[in-house]
Amino acid sequence: MKRITLLLLSLASILFYSCNLDSDNETPIVETVTIDGITLPKGFVISKLYEPTDKEQGSWVSIAKDDQGNFYTSDQYGSIYKSRLTKSGEKDVFEVRKLEVNIGLAQGLLYHNKELFALVNSNDEKIQSGLYKIIDSNGDGELDKVKTLKTLNGNGEHGPHNIVLAPDGQSMYMVFGNHTDIPSDVHGRVPEVWGEDNLLPVIKDPSGHANSRKAPGGWVAQTDFEGKKWTLITVGTRNTYDIAFNRDNELFGFDSDMEYDLGMPWYRPIRLIHMTSGADFGWRTGTGKFKDFYPDNLSGIANLGQGSPTGLLDGRELKFPAYYQKGLYLFDWSYGTMYHAKLTPKGSSFDAEVTEFLSGVPLPLTNGVVGDDGALYFLTGGRRLESGLYRVTYEGDLPFEVLALEERSDGKRQRDLRRELEVLHVSPSADQIPLIMKHLNHEDRAIRYSARVALEHLDYAHWKDEIKKDNPPEVAVGLALAIARHGDDAARVEALKILVGIEWQSLEESKKLDFIRAVDLLLTRMEGSLPNDMHKKIKKLFLPAYLASSEAVNMELCKILSYLQVAEIVGLTLDEMETNTSTEGMKALYISGDISNRSEQYGKDVENMLANMPNQRNISYAKSLSYLQKGWSTSTRERYFKWFGDAMQKAGGKQYLNFIRAIQKEALANVPEEEQDYLSELTEIAAARRPDYMEDVKQPQGPGMAYSVELLMSAYEKNYKNADFENGRNMFKASLCISCHSMNGEGGSTGPELTQIGSRFTVGAIAEAIVNPSGTIGDRYQYSDYHMEDGSVITGIEINEDDNTIEVAISAFAPDVTAKVRKDRLESVELSKISPMPAGLVNRLNEQEITDLIAYMLSGGNQDKIKK
Known part of the structure; x- marks a missing residue:
């Protein structure tokens, strides 16, 4: 009887754990x-x-x-x-x-x-x-x-x-x-x-x-x-x-x-x-x-x-x-x-x-x-x-038992359908086109996606005429996406003709966005010019809806209308950018897990950004307008370029300001040459001036020495109890660290961010990085050597490329200084084994000054964390 009771208890326990899991x-x-x-x-x-x-x-x-x-x-x-x-x-x-x-x-x-x-x-x-x-x-x-x-x-x-x-x-x-x-x-x-x-x-x-x-x-x-x-x-x-x-x-x-x-x-x-x-x-x-x-x-x-x-x-x-x-x-x-x-x-x-x-x-x-x-x-x-x-x-009190878990029944029917379509990704079958077409408008996004991929694995000839049939709007959109990627320009124009006949504004929000992306992709993949009549139809389709829809729809429409050079959107968009400055809803992306309180590295950037939030919606509008050449007057151009100055006062990631300036540069290329200097000056007047990190910096007293890793560590060990935080901050600037590295949101971005260096690296590791910067070079900061036919070598990091040239930044201290590498004269490219950070930058510092610098770095720029 005892064995039966124990068996029943054991079975009950297994059932409990199974249900529990x-x-x-x-x-x-x-x-x-x-x-x-x-x-x-x-x-x-x-x-x-x-x-x-x-x-x-x-x-x-x-x-x-x-x-x-x-x-x-x-x-x-x-x-x-x-x-x-x-x-x-x-x-x-x-x-x-x-x-x-x-x-x-x-x-x-x-x-x-x-x-x-x-x-x-x-x-x-x-x-x-x-x-x-x-x-x-x-x-x-x-x-x-x-x-x-x-x-x-x-x-x-x-x-x-x-x-x-x-x-x-x-x-x-x-x-x-x-x-x-x-x-x-x-x-x-x-x-x-x-x-x-x-x-x-x-x-x-x-x-x-x-x-x-x-x-x-x-x-x-x-x-x-x-x-x-x-x-x-x-x-x-x-x-x-x-x-x-x-x-x-x-x-x-x-x-x-x-x-x-x-x-x-x-x-x-x-x-x-x-x-x-x-x-x-x-x-x-x-x-x-x-x-x-x-x-x-x-x-x-x-x-x-x-x-x-x-x-x-x-x-x-x-x-x-x-x-x-x-x-x-x-x-x-x-x-x-x-x-x-x-x-x-x-x-x-x-x-x-x-x-x-x-x-x-x-x-x-x-x-x-x-x-x-x-x-x-x-x-x-x-x-x-x-x-x-x-x-x-x-080792707590909650029950646990490792069980072999089988696939759950929840969602299995939908997963099985998706997997049935996925079989066609490796074993395409034209006989399955009816199955594929049936699910191009499935309510499940992953199933819709899988169905379109199955279609695209078939020879285009098997399905190129499917879009001409009487399809639901969602099916037509799925087919248009596939045609954009596989068809020729004639097929793309035919797909556009079918799409412009759809009452797209009656679709629900997500399907509106799918519809707009299908038009976008068809235009993107066009190898020749868009027929004039189709240009007019798309303008007629989208212009009435512009700024009368959701933010996501409006941003996507702005892009297409700018591409089509629709002059009417200039004033409308600037009015929107000047009046709709709310950043409501834009912060949720950055506060997941209370990140700003937990991280000293990202945290400071996130904290600064949340306190001075850029308007991502208006940045999207500004980027689209940078492509637009028509519809501008003197006053609208002035308003537009003043906006860049306002945007430059906001905070973001390490490349935030550089991206804003890059958009402005794109816009200036579409401005008459005689107006470019004036409009650039308008931006600068509106912009907050970049802080002068070297203002009031006191130079090292010295005498310095040729520091080795051992000498640097020894200096720190002897002097760290007397470390001076403010002097360390000053040495961070005087040694030009701040030109390339940031600490607590202050400094350059051509080198690694250093706020968390104290929580990751020992004094010895920091000393090694300072004395021998070429020992380990992060991928993001590694330069390349461009060997030219004439025997010269250009060393830098690529920032842009076109069919004829590669533009490279050649100085970590001055990222705006660039050189053009002509591809027709380029012999070979190899990763540089020399760090853009020179060795010996700290050799002007005496032992107490180098100690103050290391202590400042270890503290992450936080005086309360200075080690005594």
């Missing part, structure tokens, strides 16, 4: 605890198991586990290590040894079937970026031989990243940043007709970042275990570092933002994305990023504000309470924050409830794995920072 009533634990400076939900326990930096084993950025309880980790710039956690009495012992193989630099590791796969990200001449596997060649249980599966062109912070096993265990998926080229032999689920697809000219990043990169951006691919057959899965991300499958066997990524774009209408925050087959997520360089609502890209399912996404991990096998098993764990490197995203099916995709799981300062999270014991193991490090391996377990 599938219930939508669970909530995250609100009460928190702080252990060794790391805050996490009550009941969870965290411990640091190992510090590889202390053992001169580098800074670990990737981790995998095998089926014997061993871990494999890789230094970002060095070797791969094998380790095992054991017990010695009550004490944890972490045994680590280096793999004796000629491979490392792996930002992705995967152990499967007794083989270790490494996705290598290398700028070392001895080993090329690519996919490798390490095998046990003689059966002695040790991995000892490296096989090259595929080499790749791409490296650095936006190079090859992580690798994960497919849910069926029969293949693997890899993710790559937007500076990694898709090999010419890699094809698959994404129709290869991507383009920049911006109707108006794109303004590239004034800092030069990613200016040479074009569509399709970052990408995901699938391959077999011999790396023979690669399939392209998704494109259009910026720099997704990691991917993961959830309990429904759906693929997700955690994509990065471009923090320099804060305050701009094209800014996109870090976001969790559902990576469905054939998807393009719309990353384009500079101002060209697609709007989330564009139907020719997919949006994120959750925006998280600002940060630097790294690891992504599914919680299925964790011995955590039910709520924490069900979702994904999102790692943010910048803010030392790990988020938990509970995913709830919504149609064929998902909603995400994002909460903070743990955080610490400094805690530069890189990657993680679920251990055989059900604990969460994660790494910190990257960029040569001090590195650590941590373990998180649950």
